[in-house]
Amino acid sequence: MRKSVTAALALLLIISLLGGNGAAMESVKGKQQANIERIIAKMTLDEKVGQMLMPDFRNWQKQGEGKATGFIEMNAEVASIIKKYHLGGVILFAENVVDTEQTVRLTDGLQKASPGLPLFITIDQEGGIVTRLQTGTNLPGNMAIGAARKEIHAYQTGAIIGSELSSLGINVNFGPSVDVNNNPNNPVIGVRSFSSDPSLVSKLGIQTIKGLQRQNMIATTKHFPGHGDTAVDSHYGLPLVAHDKERLRNIEMVPFQKAIDAGVDMMMTAHVQFPAFDDTLYISKKDGQKIMVPATLSHKVITGLLREEMGYDGVVVTDALNMKAIADNFGQEEAVVLAIKSGVDIALMPAQVNSLDMENNLTSVFNAVKSAVASGEIPLKQVNESVARILELKVKRGILPLNKIPADPPLEKKIKRALQVVGSMGHLKKERKIAEDAITLLKNEERTLPFKPRSNDNVLVLAPFDDQVESMSRSIRELADKKKMKRVQVTSMSYSEKTFSDEAVRLINEADYVIIGSYIVKNDPVVKDGQIDDSIQDTKKWATAFPRAVMNHANKKDKEMVVVSLRNPYDVANFEEAKAVLAVYGYKGYSNGRYRQPNIPAGISAIFGESNPQGTLPVDIPSVIAPSEKLYEFGYGLDMKSGKPIKIKGE
Template sequence: MNKKIWAPAGIAFSLALSTLGGVTSAREFAEKKTVPDVQTIVENMSIEEKVGQMLMPDFRNWQEQGESKATGFIDMNSEVASIIEKYHLGGVILFAENVVDTEQTVRLTDGLQNASKDLPLFITIDQEGGIVTRLQTGTNLPGNMALGATRNKNYAYQSGEIIGKELSSLGINVNFGPAVDVNNNPGNPVIGVRSFSSDPDLVSKLGIETIKGLQSQNMIATTKHFPGHGDTAVDSHYGLPLVSHNKERLRSIELVPFQKAIDAGVDMMMTAHVQFPAFDDTTYISKKDGQEIMVPATLSQKVITGLLREEMGFEGVVVTDALNMKAIADNFGQEDAVVLALKSGVDIALMPAQVNSLQMEKNITSVFDAVKEAVESGEIPLDQVNRSVTRILELKVKREILKPGKVAADTPIDKKILRALQVVGNKNHLKKERKIAEDAITLLKNEDKTLPFKPKKNENILVLAPFADQVESMSRSINELVDQNRIKKVQVTGMSFSEKSFTSEVARLIDEADYVITGSYIVKNDPAVNDGVIDDSIQDSSKWATAFPRAAMKYAQKKDKRFVLMSVRNPYDVANFEEAKAVMAVYGFKGYSNGRYRQPNIPAGIATIFGESKPRGTLPVDIPSVTKPSESLYKFGYGLDIKSGKPIKK
């Protein structure tokens, strides 16, 4: 005899009484922690409910009726609730626009879950740590390449643990991280410091520990971007990248971290909008320009089902990267892209349609109807849909998102808020964040013992950096050292590269300075090189990111000023400054804004410059020479001890 014990609204959920030991109340059912019968749920779901579980839109911005424009969606409203309920959505993704402070975020996630009357939502976010973070009140951490510079598994675990604790306290249950791309292309415009390393084994080691840290907090961990976005020269937000390596090379480099993450039990896998002709050279006609293009991995059945599922044995949930990115949207169109992705074997279509008002609901309607029609016609087989929905619900059960006894499991909103306020960005997390960042600092040159700086009282320190928030981070960090009596009182002058050219005013500031700190932020090295020499006579405005700091370096050293070059983004840019006497990499460019340090990397670099911490990092990538591209300027594993001047051995 079967008796209905508990069910999400509209879904028949039956279990045999014998398996419950005679339990009859929902509360007792929850206390027994009986596992929901996913198979029974799926069997009783309508096609509409199944399709909804496979769609994950964003509500980054929202324009309510009567308002003149869309603004950040931060407060739950009946309009978004109606869309969640109407389309039986399985999840949503949040962005920085949605998570402006801790209490607000808890209230928003609570409202989103309450809107899902059938099944609880995946509430997801990209909180990788480092340069890709969304929480505006959270612990940002120094990022993956900084972790790679430390070589420290414990730091990777701690990073995952901190992110997991903070997200969980906010009501977010899926993190789209870590990125386990192997960044072996110095010109990569989108990955760079988001990667742990150019070495697949180091990426694997640190990636797995980050996953474990996340999962220790019951947070769903997602490896991305499968099969690998590390060796690309195009950003898939704007175009369609291609990786032309053969299968043997891909299996020995790009696929290694993904396979090891699968073996370690990662929950979710995010696809890459990248072409991999070695695995699938099927072509389509682009809707953008009518040209023939190869299918990207996200839409490839050979890659998702053949390679990832069948060959590599991944049994978890596969989610696409955002389908509104130009690599997909421009070439395939909204509805076709979603249908092709689901046909390929992915379980969830991320950001399948832009919906930022009720007037734009037609976009999600169009996608929903296209998928439903494809299922009903057999273009997307129903048994494949059932497998996807089963995987989705099984993961929700595994991570205690879907559980019996909702009443017993509920926590009052005030308690949720209090808990989150105690967890998010707390002092213990910030202390660990700073320690990791300091140990990641990598000293690459220190001729004439330029570092550490030891200024005398009232000496002048000039800070130059590409952007105002970076100047503020450097200046504020120096002044904090003064306030803490760790260095003598000094005069700090700061200037950003706002005019993008080296002027007489900049020269005057250097003339007046005793010490000069210059930040370098170069996404992709592109200096003018003639006969193996960087040609500084070419003042191309498009190369300002290289030209300005080089001009500052040359002038400061000509005037015998103590000068240090701080690489604040991809460390490859230090190759533009071979003549500098002191060079360091900090692996993170976010500065100080809105009353907080948005990354610990720059302050950690300042602490090193003034001798308040020792650089312990070693390069997690090779840095090729700009003037001799076939040669390495600094090799993988290189880093100097500031005291002895000798290479650090790890």
């Protein structure tokens, strides 16, 4: 086993020798399973438990040095932990992946620390607002794909992410999210979801999975059974979804079942309470109160629902167990034991280890699982089944070799390949096309758009954060450089947590055109007598108050103005009085010499007529004044050229 490299070539060799027919395939599977069973039979309990733990080394503090910093270079200390605990995998974060060459060297070093059973090296590279790589292609994100409504875009997204991660030595992507975002006040999913429609989520999710798997990348759907209809972020609290079983099966769970049927590799759990399936009560370690068990720790949800009812026999991984929804209420040792008892195969981020001095955290969790197995609380048979699933997936995706084949490419060759793949021109071209197809024009009274400025006209750009302002301003200058528009003066202001000031008034008065970016995670305007009360300038409500003040003053001065929804499109409901409104579904701007998402530049192109928006809403937009009423319906979007609603094919 230690002298081999990949299983894929070995399997192809066996298939060719056997003729490649159905019987041959069964023979291959039988031999593969027998090999895995032999491996497991020789494994110690320590080795088996290690395969089921997946910590992060996001930051690391070497002994004798200062505070912990981003772990970007393999070292003997981390290697010793991987070997000592026989870890089955690690998860990487942005702190670990600062550039292409560095990332290849890091993943190569991580794998060298585990020569017997190669690691799952995982990352959350969803595209959109959850993008860890600091170099490469920054795709528009799931809701943008939902707005574009093209399955090819979902497939291309998966293929681009898969090829870039694979070239870097990463073999598991924790994506796509197939949560159905049907709660406008959801603080953690939002644009990470394709849509509020389970059918659209399913279609686009499956295509993303296929794109990833075509690159031999392990695809993971999350967050089972569904994190879309929550108003609490499980990073900070314990959300609850109170719907009955019928509703959950018809909405939230549909994309997960479709993904299972399509052969998804992994399933990530949700730290969300689902009393319809399990209302078991636990005593919280946080405050002694009774709380319902979340899905991650529920045997009824993971084994009863996911495994037995829905027929999923792939690898189940928890969401991060250090999130407050779990850590505060259950404690790290009990959380890991309960998760494994529920039927999960891998405990993700089970203990914080930022230095050798913190190794005892991992030791404590490791020993707690071993003790639970020794006592029979966790059956050894279940552990063996989990390890078998883990090893089978490693073999399937070429991570764990079972036969002797040519040696692994030299490190320098891997680096050269990654530099050619990550952020390639072909990938960037597709990235921009997806973003442009997603732009959704929701309002365009008096044909306000496209803007057609004359030379030296003053365009005022306002957005919450400096990187967003820079993305807008730079995009305008680039259009002028390419002679797509007249060269203009660009003035700007970022307004995060500011009240509307005399400076803002002056800038609007001096402008010929005004572009205001809105970034509202959760709509919370003050409504009085059926109207938004603009007299209240509460600094806590700056995200709503400031852009509304800009809109009102610009309207008063008869300025050409457009409101751009930068994140969740639900915030457009705060700007009913605006003449022009569009949604771009992505808020990341320009920083460190690069556009961190293509969404804002694509929006600027539409505003100045370089592209004609063809996106349609993948969600309903409720009114903030009368929340039971729809302001804009699912599927709505305007064609800028004709001014008419866009007709969606097949809908």
